[in-house]
Amino acid sequence: MNQHLNYLLALHYAPRVGSQTLLSLSSQFKNLEELFQASNSQLKFLKLEEETIAWIKNPNWSCIEKELEWLGEKNHHLVTFNDPNYPQFLKEISSPPFLFFASGNVDILNNPAIAVVGSRNPTSSGLELADYFAQELAAKDFAIISGMALGIDGAAHRGALKAKGKTVAVLGSGLKNIYPASHQKLFGSILENDGTVISEFPLDTPPLKQNFPMRNRVISGLSLGVLIIEASLKSGSLITAKYALNQNREVFAVPGSIRNPLSTGPHYLIQQGAKLVTCIEDILEEINPALLASSLPIKKIIPAKSxxxxxxxxxxxxxxxxxxxxxxxxxxxxxxxxxxxxxxxxxxxxxxxxxxxxxxxxxxx
CATH class of the missing domain: 1.10.10.10 (Winged helix-like DNA-binding domain superfamily/Winged helix DNA-binding domain)
Incomplete structure (x- = not known):
């Protein structure tokens, strides 16, 4: 049995341990068993929280056994920052996940990709647009990245599947806790069609609200650009757009009726410099093979307020x-x-x- 994997999973499961702590501790302890055998004073010297220290001194190994069992199943993966198949684009962002679980074809995580995101409660027109753009982009061999949420996300995944393209879902819950539950069938369809579903959270993690902004940075981080279709000004999709700009990705927005409250998000982004999109060519002229080898231009969007x-x-x-x-x-x-x-x-x-x-x-x- 791989003892390093056991201890890595145990550390990932520990309370108050995020990607930066995982990266730091993994760098300091090439053999993680030494960390778990360290004294309380040594652990306090590492500036770990009391809850974290308590877990390290007495891990719940039954939780880890369940994750090991899951990893033993076909097409189940644990990808860490130092793995050769860790997505290169994701590695370049300021706070990449140190590890993530994946179900499906992890090879496509390095494919050129566009994220398509938007409202959970879109209009029928919004759903049609998400389906259209996802199909067209998938037909051009772009993987479609989204969050498998209700609304625009689900329509984007389905559009990619209609075009027999590749799609990646990034969850704000664990892979054994698919959210929303009504998307279990979509989850299966993504896997059956050579796509993948990933999550940086332990497998049984519920869909906590604070997980979704973290999920959003991964959606944009895997992508060359992010397309926003219908979103209010308070939508999480605008957080994804902000991450995209901070990560030097392109931001695209589909305009809509000024009478539609879900047009306020895309219109705001366009006012701030996002590319207005009415057809697939508007995206393709910005996204080209040269972008894969060079940094994307930074545009100032969503400035801080007093x-x-x-x-x-x-x-x-x-x-x-x-x-x-x-x-x-x-x-x-x-x-x-x-x-x-x-x-x-x-x-x-x-x-x-x-x-x-x-x-x-x-x-x-």
Whole structure:
């Protein structure tokens, strides 16, 4: 049995351990068994949280056994940052996942790809557009990346499958906890058609709200560009667009009726410099083979606003966030706000450029 894998999975499962901590500890301990045999004082010297230390001293090995059993099944993979098949584009972002689980064909993760994202509650026109653009892009041999959510995401995956193309779903839950449950059939269709579904979270992780912004950075990180179809100004799709710009990816937006509230997100992005898209050629003229070998131009989108414009609760929570990572439960405790309120405010603060997210918390920009 691969002892290194056992300890790596145990560390990944530990509370308060995100990608940056995994990367740091894996660099310091080539043999992770030494970390798990370290004394409490040695672990405290590494500036690990008490919960993390408690887990390292007494891991729940039954959880790890279940993950090992899953990995033993056909077409189930664990891809780590140092693996040769780790997606090169994803490796280049500022906070790549140190590892992720994958079900399906991991080879396509290095294919030229376009992300297609948008509202969970789109209009029928929005669904048709997502299907159309995904089909056309897949027919041009681009993999279609999305989040397998209801609405635009699901339509994008299905459009790629109609064109007999490749598609990748990036989840905000674990791969043994498919969300939404109504997309179990879509999950199966993606795998049956040589696609893949990935997640950086432990296999049984529920779809927690704080997971989705982290998921979004992976969607954009795997892609040459991100296409937004129907989204409100508070949509997570705009967070994906912000990540795309920070990662030097292209951002595309499909305009819509000024009477449609779901046009406000794409129109805002277009006003800020995103490429207005009405046909497949608008994307193809920006995305070409040369982009695979060079950095994409940086465009300034979604500028940060003055803190004076924030309301009391937003400023209160922002003042609780440090330049070092701060966990969401610490923010709830410090602010005295409800978990639901904190989650909603965090999305707004990230969208407006005040904060950024990582695997195990938030930090000021």
């Amino acid at each position: 803190e004076e414009k924030l309301d009391l609760d937003h400023r209160k929570l922002l003042n609780c966030i440090e330049y070092e990572l701060t966990a969401i439960d610490q923010l709830i405790e410090r602010s005295g706000l409800t978990a639901e309120k904190v989650t909603a405010i965090l999305i707004t603060l990230e969208l407006e450029g005040y904060i950024q997210t990582a695997m195990n918390g938030y930090s000021r920009v």
